[in-house]
Amino acid sequence: MTENNMEIGTLRVKTGLAEMLKGGVIMDVVNAEQARIAEDAGAVAVMALERVPADIRAVGGVARMADPTIVEQIVGTVSIPVMAKCRIGHFVEAQILQSLGVDFIDESEVLTPADDKYHVDKEAFTVPFVCGAKDLGEALRRIAEGAAMVRTKGEPGTGNIIEAVRHMRTMTDGIAWLAGLRSEQVYDAAKQLQAPVELVRWVRENRKLPVVNFSAGGIATPADAALMMQLGCDGVFVGSGIFKSGDPAKRARAIVEATTHFADAELLAEVSRNLGEPMVGIDISQIPAAERMQERGW
Amino acid sequence: MRIGVLALQGAFREHILMLETLGVDAVPVRLPSQLADLVGLIIPGGESTAISKLMDTYAFFDPIRQHHQAGMSLWGTCAGAILLAEEVIDATPGQESLRLMDVVARRNAFGRQVDSFETDIDFASVGLYRGVFIRAPWIESVGPSAEILAKHADKVVAARQGDMLATVFHPELTGDLRIHRYFVENVVGSQAR
Numbered sequence: 328m329t330e331n332n333m334e335i336g337t338l339r340v341k342t343g344l345a346e347m348l349k350g351g352v353i354m355d356v357v358n359a360e361q362a363r364i365a366e367d368a369g370a371v372a373v374m375a376l377e378r379v380p381a382d383i384r385a386v387g388g389v390a391r392m393a394d395p396t397i398v399e400q401i402v403g404t405v406s407i408p409v410m411a412k413c414r415i416g417h418f419v420e421a422q423i424l425q426s427l428g429v430d431f432i433d434e435s436e437v438l439t440p441a442d443d444k445y446h447v448d449k450e451a452f453t454v455p456f457v458c459g460a461k462d463l464g465e466a467l468r469r470i471a472e473g474a475a476m477v478r479t480k481g482e483p484g485t486g487n488i489i490e491a492v493r494h495m496r497t498m499t500d501g502i503a504w505l506a507g508l509r510s511e512q513v514y515d516a517a518k519q520l521q522a523p524v525e526l527v528r529w530v531r532e533n534r535k536l537p538v539v540n541f542s543a544g545g546i547a548t549p550a551d552a553a554l555m556m557q558l559g560c561d562g563v564f565v566g567s568g569i570f571k572s573g574d575p576a577k578r579a580r581a582i583v584e585a586t587t588h589f590a591d592a593e594l595l596a597e598v599s600r601n602l603g604e605p606m607v608g609i610d611i612s613q614i615p616a617a618e619r620m621q622e623r624g625w
Numbered sequence: 626m627r628i629g630v631l632a633l634q635g636a637f638r639e640h641i642l643m644l645e646t647l648g649v650d651a652v653p654v655r656l657p658s659q660l661a662d663l664v665g666l667i668i669p670g671g672e673s674t675a676i677s678k679l680m681d682t683y684a685f686f687d688p689i690r691q692h693h694q695a696g697m698s699l700w701g702t703c704a705g706a707i708l709l710a711e712e713v714i715d716a717t718p719g720q721e722s723l724r725l726m727d728v729v730a731r732r733n734a735f736g737r738q739v740d741s742f743e744t745d746i747d748f749a750s751v752g753l754y755r756g757v758f759i760r761a762p763w764i765e766s767v768g769p770s771a772e773i774l775a776k777h778a779d780k781v782v783a784a785r786q787g788d789m790l791a792t793v794f795h796p797e798l799t800g801d802l803r804i805h806r807y808f809v810e811n812v813v814g815s816q817a818r
Contacts, residue, residue, distance in 0.1 A: 349638070406732065
C-alpha cells in the first residue's frame with residue numbers, strides 16, 4: 328500500500344484481466360510471425376509456445392517452458408496480452424515467465440508435469456494464472472491455489488471437440504448439482520469435491536464459478552467455438568486448430584467472428600465457408616490412456 | 626430508457642448487470658441494427674484491437690457516429706475509451722477509432738499486466754472511487770471541448786465531453802454503482818456543447 332492505497336497484483340486486478348478477455352479467442356503461436364497473424368485476426372491474447380500441442384504429441388519426450396527468446400520476441404511483436412505455459416508445479420519456470428513480462432501464465436497439462444502432488448502457489452505471484460480443469464472440484468482446487476481463470480481441458484492437440492464438450496458439461500452439471508443441495512449438505516459436497524467449503528458455498532449460492540472459464544483442447548472450426556460458447560463457456564483457446572490448418576489467417580478470423588456471434592446460425596454458416604483444410608485430428612480412442620494430457624493435474 | 630452495451634468482446638455482462646441494478650433496461654448490442662432506440666451506448670473494456678476489428682467487420686463505425694449525432698450518449702471504459710478518442714497513440718497498424726471525443730489516448734500506457742493496479746481516485750462530482758486499472762491506457766491530452774474528471778499520478782484517467790464519457794479504469798468490476806449512476810443521470814441525454 329502506498330499513497331492513494333495503490334496496490335498491484337490484487338485478486339481483482341488478476342481476475343479483471345480474465346474478464347476483459349471474455350467473448351474472445353486466445354491463440355497458440357510459436358513465433359512472432361504467427362503472433363502477428365493472430366493479432367491481425369482479432370485474437371484477444373496469444374499463447375507463446377515452442378510447439379503447438381499437436382507437435383508436442385508427435386515429438387514426445389519431456390515438454391517444457393518455451394525458450395525465453397521466443398517468449399520475448401512475441402512479447403515484443405504484439406500489443407495484445409501474451410500468455411505462456413509453465414509445467415504443473417514448476418514454480419521456477421513461472422518465476423522466469425513473470426520476469427519476462429508475460430501477462431498471464433498457463434500452468435498447463437500440455438507440458439510434462441514437474442510435480443506429481445503440488446501445483447504452483449499462485450498467490451505468491453503478481454502475474455495471474457490460468458489452469459485446466461475437467462470438473463468442478465478440480466476447478467475449485469486451482470482457484471483455491473490462486474488461479475484467476477480456469478479453462479476446461481479437453482484433449483489438447485487432437486482437433487477433436489468431444490473431450491472439451493464432456494468437460495464443459497461436467498462443469499455445468501457440477502454447478503447445477505451444488506445449486507440443488509440444502510445448506511447442511513455443503514460440507515459433504517466440499518469433501519466430495521476435495522475443495523474448500525467457502526468456495527463450494529459461493530458456487531452454490533451464485534450458481535457459477537467465481538472466475539472466468541474458457542474452453543480448450545480440440546477446437547478446430549468456427550462451429551466448434553460456437554458450440555462451446557453455447558454450452559456456457561466465456562471464451563475459447565485454440566491451440567493446434569489454427570496453425571495446423573490450410574489457411575491459418577482466414578480460419579483465425581472466422582473463429583473470432585464465430586465466438587462473438589455464437590448464437591447466430593446464419594452468420595456462422597457465412598463465416599464457415601471456404602476455410603480450406605482443417606487440421607486432420609485424432610480419434611480419442613486412438614490415444615493410449617497414459618498419453619492423455621487431460622489426466623495430468625491433481 | 627434503454628441503454629445498450631456493445632457486446633462484441635470483453636466485460637459487457639458486468640456493465641449490463643450494473644445498469645440493471647440501477648433499474649435501467651440494458652441490452653447487449655452485437656449488430657448495428659440493434660442501435661435503434663437507445664438513449665446511450667457503453668463500449669466496454671476488452672481488447673481494443675479485437676473490438677475494433679469486429680466493429681469494422683460488422684460496419685459499426687458510421688452507425689454509432691450517426692446515432693450519437695441523433696442523441697445517443699456514449700461511455701467508453703478502457704478499450705472503449707480508446708475507441709472514442711480522436712487520436713490513439715501506440716495503436717496497431719490500421720486500428721480504427723470512432724474519433725468522436727476531443728482527447729488523445731495512449732494504449733497500454735500504464736504498462737503490462739504485472740503493472741496493473743487498483744487505487745483510490747478523486748472523481749469529479751462523484752468523490753473518492755476505487756479505480757481498477759488493467760493494462761490501462763491513459764488520456765495523453767484533452768482538447769478544449771472536453772473536460773477532465775479524474776487524474777492518477779498526474780495522468781488523466783477520466784474525461785467528459787457533453788454526452789460522452791471516457792474512463793480508462795473499470796467501474797464495472799467494483800460493484801460500486803456511482804459512476805454508472807453518474808452516466809445514467811448526468812451524461813445520458815446531455816447534448817454536446
